[in-house]
Amino acid sequence: MFRMSRKTLIIIAVVIAVIVILVTFGPIEVWNLILLQPLLNFLILLSNVFFGSFGVAIIIVTIVVRLLTFPLTLRQLHATKAMSALAPKMQEIQKKYAKDQEKLRKEVANLYKESGINPAGCMLPMLIQFPIWIALYQSIARALASSPEELLNLSQNLYSLPIIQQTVPLQAQFLWLNLGKPDQYFILAILCGASMWVLQKMSTVPSADPKQQSMGKTMIWMMPMMFALFTLMVPSGLGVFWVASNIIGIVMQYYVTGWGTLAGFSFAGLLTKPPAKAPPPATPESAQQLETPVGAEQEEALAAERMKEEKRLEHGKSRDKRKNRRGGRRDRSRKARRRS
Amino acid sequence: MDDLSMARARIKWQYPPSDESALGYIYGTPCVADGVVYVGAYGGSTRDPKVYAIDSENGWRMWAYPEEGSIGPIIGNPAIANGTLYIGSSDGKLYAIDIETGRDKWWPFKTSDDIWAAPAVHGGVVYIGSFDQKLYAVDAESGVELWHFDTEAAIASTPLIYNDTIYVGSFDRKFYAINLDGTKKWQFDEAENWFWAQAIAYQNTIIAGCLDGRVYALDAETGKCKWHFPVEEQVGPVRGDPALVGDVVVFGSDDGKVYALDASTGQELWQYPPEEDYLGPIRAPICAGNGVVYVHASNQKIYALEMEYGRINWSFSTAD
Numbered sequence: 001m002f003r004m005s006r007k008t009l010i011i012i013a014v015v016i017a018v019i020v021i022l023v024t025f026g027p028i029e030v031w032n033l034i035l036l037q038p039l040l041n042f043l044i045l046l047s048n049v050f051f052g053s054f055g056v057a058i059i060i061v062t063i064v065v066r067l068l069t070f071p072l073t074l075r076q077l078h079a080t081k082a083m084s085a086l087a088p089k090m091q092e093i094q095k096k097y098a099k100d101q102e103k104l105r106k107e108v109a110n111l112y113k114e115s116g117i118n119p120a121g122c123m124l125p126m127l128i129q130f131p132i133w134i135a136l137y138q139s140i141a142r143a144l145a146s147s148p149e150e151l152l153n154l155s156q157n158l159y160s161l162p163i164i165q166q167t168v169p170l171q172a173q174f175l176w177l178n179l180g181k182p183d184q185y186f187i188l189a190i191l192c193g194a195s196m197w198v199l200q201k202m203s204t205v206p207s208a209d210p211k212q213q214s215m216g217k218t219m220i221w222m223m224p225m226m227f228a229l230f231t232l233m234v235p236s237g238l239g240v241f242w243v244a245s246n247i248i249g250i251v252m253q254y255y256v257t258g259w260g261t262l263a264g265f266s267f268a269g270l271l272t273k274p275p276a277k278a279p280p281p282a283t284p285e286s287a288q289q290l291e292t293p294v295g296a297e298q299e300e301a302l303a304a305e306r307m308k309e310e311k312r313l314e315h316g317k318s319r320d321k322r323k324n325r326r327g328g329r330r331d332r333s334r335k336a337r338r339r340s
Numbered sequence: 341m342d343d344l345s346m347a348r349a350r351i352k353w354q355y356p357p358s359d360e361s362a363l364g365y366i367y368g369t370p371c372v373a374d375g376v377v378y379v380g381a382y383g384g385s386t387r388d389p390k391v392y393a394i395d396s397e398n399g400w401r402m403w404a405y406p407e408e409g410s411i412g413p414i415i416g417n418p419a420i421a422n423g424t425l426y427i428g429s430s431d432g433k434l435y436a437i438d439i440e441t442g443r444d445k446w447w448p449f450k451t452s453d454d455i456w457a458a459p460a461v462h463g464g465v466v467y468i469g470s471f472d473q474k475l476y477a478v479d480a481e482s483g484v485e486l487w488h489f490d491t492e493a494a495i496a497s498t499p500l501i502y503n504d505t506i507y508v509g510s511f512d513r514k515f516y517a518i519n520l521d522g523t524k525k526w527q528f529d530e531a532e533n534w535f536w537a538q539a540i541a542y543q544n545t546i547i548a549g550c551l552d553g554r555v556y557a558l559d560a561e562t563g564k565c566k567w568h569f570p571v572e573e574q575v576g577p578v579r580g581d582p583a584l585v586g587d588v589v590v591f592g593s594d595d596g597k598v599y600a601l602d603a604s605t606g607q608e609l610w611q612y613p614p615e616e617d618y619l620g621p622i623r624a625p626i627c628a629g630n631g632v633v634y635v636h637a638s639n640q641k642i643y644a645l646e647m648e649y650g651r652i653n654w655s656f657s658t659a660d
Binding site for chain 2: 147148149151152155156160162165166168169
């Protein structure tokens with residue numbers, strides 16, 4: 001008889017409930033009711049509490065949402081770290097079973113099972129957080145209503161609390177920024193790009209695969225540049241949200257993995273030529289192996305191989321010596337016999 | 341729309357001409373006095389916010405204020421009295437401009453937040469609401485503040501002056517009656533959303549549209565609600581100013597329909613378009629004259645409706 005675990009039953013029940021609600025009320029209505037309106041009104045409430053400063057409210061809401069989703073973020077970070085630790089073994093398996101896809105799949109599944117890692121552990125927390133971030137982004141954009149149409153739209157999403165009504169329309173000025181307009185001084189764009197770069201650098205785990213390495217390097221620069229560009233085009237309230245979110249992300253990342261690859265980074269390295277590579281060692285085969293980036297286990301194996309080779313060569317040299325000695329003795333005795 | 345209707349809807353002129361860049365959004369209703377059209381522009385990427393005076397015969401620009409530079413984006417209508425144009429701006433200032441010369445009559449009156457409302461002028465005093473939650477009374481000649489009245493949220497609606505009382509709604513969901521000395525007469529607080537449209541007066545009744553999708557009829561002396569429409573449900577938010585034509589009040593709604601009600605009972609006389617059709621949100625004020633109601637809907641069309649039964653005379657598209 002087919003039996004389901006309690007966890008599976010709960011998941012099925014939740015999915016069915018969500019589908020029923022969506023069909024009854026419509027997805028947009030549900031989205032507004034459950035995510036958008038609460039976040040929007042919370043933002044406005046915080047603005048009132050913090051002396052009418054919408055900029056401070058954005059930062060605080062970002063911190064609150066990040067803290068609430070921290071368990072999910074932590075799980076995602078740990079899962080990513082564990083997946084990356086498996087990379088060398090994964091590469092081994094891929095090389096070994098490159099021609100047998102069925103076997104490859106089985107071995108990969110076994111590897112995950114043995115190491116206790118669930119590949120979905122990386123994706124699931126991100127998927128759950130994604131709608132929250134979208135809702136927060138929309139809330140900030142809507143709260144910054146600067147035209148009559150936007151303000152009219154905002155009026156239909158506010159709770160009937162006097163404190164909320166009194167706060168709208170929001171004060172757009174925050175530090176040097178007009179939160180309803182892009183930052184004309186580019187400072188926010190630079191902050192956004194730089195903070196995102198730092199976060200990317202910290203969270204990127206080196207890969208054994210040269211292709212992935214190359215892709216990773218491109219992403220580290222491309223994403224920050226893209227977001228810096230977006231920041232120039234959207235209301236600066238959204239830029240404040242991105243910068244705040246990146247900084248909190250940096251703190252969380254440091255807590256889990258430390259500085260990561262950022263630790264070995266130096267700005268001087270960007271400006272100077274990299275030092276010339278050391279000349280290859282005497283034995284061509286071992287030199288080729290050393291130049292190829294490998295995981296720790298493979299390095300050990302290579303080192304063992306090298307030692308064996310050296311021993312063999314050494315033995316060979318000794319053998320040659322002995323051969324020469326024997327050959328030398330034979331020659332000398334032949335010479336002696338001829339003389340006599 | 342037949343050829344006869346088309347003949348009624350020809351363009352006389354347009355400003356700016358086709359070969360010039362547009363003024364940007366125009367939210368306020370233009371004001372016409374002595375053959376001159378006065379309008380405030382929100383501005384945009386190609387033009388700064390300014391106030392324009394345009395000859396109504398030929399569409400030529402007579403002046404623009406300010407001549408150099410710009411003021412904050414303009415959303416409200418201008419008001420004209422005694423040769424002076426008064427207009428509020430999103431920079432929080434009330435401007436008084438001489439309509440002959442296009443120059444400042446007095447130093448702009450500063451409030452603490454944006455002004456989106458249109459001013460009302462009565463008895464030498466300019467009344468204007470601001471986002472700083474105050475209704476100001478400013479001397480029309482000197483620009484000096486006489487008093488201000490505090491509400492609990494922003495004011496975006498134009499005050500109505502009727503029987504020496506100022507009637508204005510606010511974003512605090514309340515509708516106020518204020519004496520000319522700045523003291524409160526009464527307040528109505530049963531609405532469920534903001535008041536934005538300007539109210540109208542009919543036989544000692546103040547009729548005000550609200551963003552909660554209702555139109556309220558309040559006793560001018562006591563503030564008691566005489567009727568509201570609809571009775572049970574709501575139509576869409578009522579953002580545009582209604583019009584009074586005889587004993588009929590006509591208003592547009594965000595649900596894309598125009599409604600005509602008996603002003604004394606609130607009973608619906610007709611709606612356009614009928615049944616399930618709709619025009620797109622109607623946020624502009626309703627205009628009426630000579631038995632015709634003119635409606636500008638968000639679908640970029642102007643409709644002329646015959647007053648008695650709400651049948652369409654013609655429609656004209658403002659899109660290119």
